[in-house]
Amino acid sequence: MLTQQVHAQTYQLLVSPELQQIQACRELRERVFAHELQWVKCSADGQERDGFDEGSVHVAVIHQWQVAGYLRITPYGQPWMLSECFSFLLESGAAADIPQDSLEVSRLAVERKHRGRTIHGRYGVFDQLIKGIIEQSMRTHCRYWFVVVAEPIYRLLQKKGLPCERLGPIVQMPDGVQTLAVRIDLQVFMQTAAPFYSADLLPQNQPEHRTRKAI
DSSP states (O other): OOOOBOOGGGEEEEEESSOTTHHHHHHHHIIIIIIISOOSOOOSSSOOOOTTSTTOEEEEEEETTEEEEEEEEEETTSOOHHHHTOGGGSOTTTTTOOOSSEEEEEEEEEOGGGTTOBSBTTBOHHHHHHHHHHHHHHHHTOOEEEEEEEHHHHHHHHHTTOOEEEOSOOEEOTTSOEEEEEEEEHHHHHHHOOGGGTTTOOOTTSOGGGEEEEO
């Protein structure tokens, strides 16, 4: 399939616990998780939300005033989907082996029309979201990412060089999706990561609500 390259400067990466665009982010979550994947029930107002939003940081990629991609980062100490909803994906003892310098990544969603588009050569919205996690991790001194992913996303993360350590079995969900839990070591990834992932990162002491830039 041919990829479509678009101008990088029309995209903006936002990382903040309080996004002005949070309503549009929830609407994207609704389209992906309620309508496309049917993992959750449709909401009354068309905005997918859950109890894990509180205390989390939101990462969004904005293109022409619209949300092109989104994910959620939940810090250590807050309730995690992994432990509350997906503990069956963990081998015995894995839940107790979560260091304090960890975070959980969830609700990854890319708007359909932006899938396959490239922004910086071979990089796209998905890569910009990864860059947002890196930025937040460096700011909060987090080394490990815990993620529940479908197997195709697991393979994509590996293809991009992210060192994914499986934490348990691959389980087929009721909708037929093969799902697993992984841990990603950011320190190991950055040793070999392409310069794209570390370029233009904001200083670690930058306030969260000001972490926004054109990309």
